[in-house]
Amino acid sequence: MDPGPIEPLRSSLLDWWEDHGRHDIPWKLRPDGSRPGPGEPLDPFGVWVAEVMLQQTQLAVVLPYWHRLMAAFPDVGALAAASEHDVLMLWQGLGYYARARRLHGGAQRLVAAGGDPWPRTLEGWMALPGIGRSTAASILSSAFDLPHPILDGNVQRVVARLVAHPGPPKRDMAHFWRLSETVLDPHRPRAFNQALMDLGAGVCTPRQPCCGACPWRGRCAAYAAGDPGRLPVKDTSPPVPFQVIGVGVVRDKDGRVLIDQRLQEGLLGGLWEFPGGKQEPGEAIEATIQRELREELAIEVAVGEELITLEHAYSHKRLRFVVHLCRWRSGEPQPLASQQVRWVAPEELSSYPFPAANARIISALLLRLRASQRPAE
DNA sequence: GAGTCGTGGCA
DNA sequence: TTGCCAAGACT
Incomplete structure (x- = not known):
């Protein structure tokens, strides 16, 4: 000593x-x-x-x-x-x-x-x-x-x-x-x-x-x-849980997309995100997205094709985000589990702070939108 | 006092 | 690829 x-x-x-x-x-x-x-x-x-x-x-x-x-x-x-x-x-x-x-x-x-x-x-x-x-x-x-x-x-x-x-x-x-x-x-x-x-x-x-x-x-x-x-000796860390998250990139008739600001406390507090939530056992991912958007935003959507799937490791959990494009059907979005919700044009997304995983979703979305504007030659 | 809280680099 | 880890603080 x-x-x-x-x-x-x-x-x-x-x-x-x-x-x-x-x-x-x-x-x-x-x-x-x-x-x-x-x-x-x-x-x-x-x-x-x-x-x-x-x-x-x-x-x-x-x-x-x-x-x-x-x-x-x-x-x-x-x-x-x-x-x-x-x-x-x-x-x-x-x-x-x-x-x-x-x-x-x-x-x-x-x-x-x-x-x-x-x-x-x-x-x-x-x-x-x-x-x-x-x-x-x-x-x-x-x-x-x-x-x-x-x-x-x-x-x-x-x-x-x-x-x-x-x-x-x-x-x-x-x-x-x-x-x-x-x-x-x-x-x-x-x-x-x-x-x-x-x-x-x-x-x-x-x-x-x-x-x-x-x-x-x-x-x-x-x-x-x-x-x-x-050295130094370290305590054994508990195993981190793995969860699948269904995420909806919801678009309205004008092509705007729906984002929400996370609650101030907790994971990624205060940042913006595409809405979604945890998949329940035995639940299809499309059903997860429909359910989460209903529970957290009070809207009904039609779940469309998959945009991207990505995995992301946090300090104490690992998540797989399965992201689908969605069409808004009904209901004015309500911030039931967030600070606020907002419809924004895709080019406006760069003026909001997003966590890393959502930044990858944005990249995939913008890539998809550009590709669809320019049909295959 | 044990859990929670991000991300990217590296072996 | 998977896991480990970093110039910690807060509850």
Whole structure:
């Protein structure tokens, strides 16, 4: 458990980081692209946006989303003044959409408070929606170079191997926080925390860590034990259920299609979708679609040909979407299980935020419509 | 405290 | 191909 003398651990990691770390992360640089000096503050807004996007999401995925959001909303005032629709438009495809709503709500709260809005304490940041201890510490060390230890997945993995922790980190988080605090270099917290994450992301990787490139190899208990890839120990995850979803792309006489906005809470909250629902045992998929549209929208439809079938895996369930074109027959659509419903022209679909699976349905629909406009030559 | 909450990359 | 997994927070 004792990580041993700390100072050589710190200096060896920082030396490694100078040559092998990531030094091109935009929110960790000055506006002119140069590296900040020790203690020099960075734009907390850009850091905040980045750290929220980085929750359970890798850096390479976040980068384009961060650039687009910062271009649209350069400061907290612009974000606070934006509509939730516009925020979700920039977040679509990134996942975990509650993060976007909480970021937006946090911006409005900070602006409403007035003055210099940026907290300088862990408690101040954690009071904002969507900010836990890990994200708060990341923001404070990144933006203000304050000596707060961090404990994201990278740090948990690096530390678990360093001390060869025998159990799942989740069960000993207090212990891991103390270890992160112990190793943290209090004189260069921003650089040290970034170095620790870069080590986890690039060298001390989940599978097949590159121990030959690791500055801590000589101090790593898991390396000494011979099988660092085995750590950290993880709890067995429950099997994910599989469900078939019948989806209707309903068109009216004018060629408009019917979409609904999902409820604010729960899966894909606040995003738009084509309506549908779970297939019941023994039920034909056409019957599923008819039933779901009747129950959730109070409309009657004629189910036509299949548009596309696609499978999509979420964190805790796998779904197969069977999508059929439908013709609207009767009934004014009612938002019985959604926030609102709307008839839109196909070319208008691009101005609504959709989850990834629905984006694929839209692509298939637009392809089909173009093909039908241009009969086979 | 165990479940819920996305997506794309990779072996 | 299938499964695993990532810079976590909230209930």
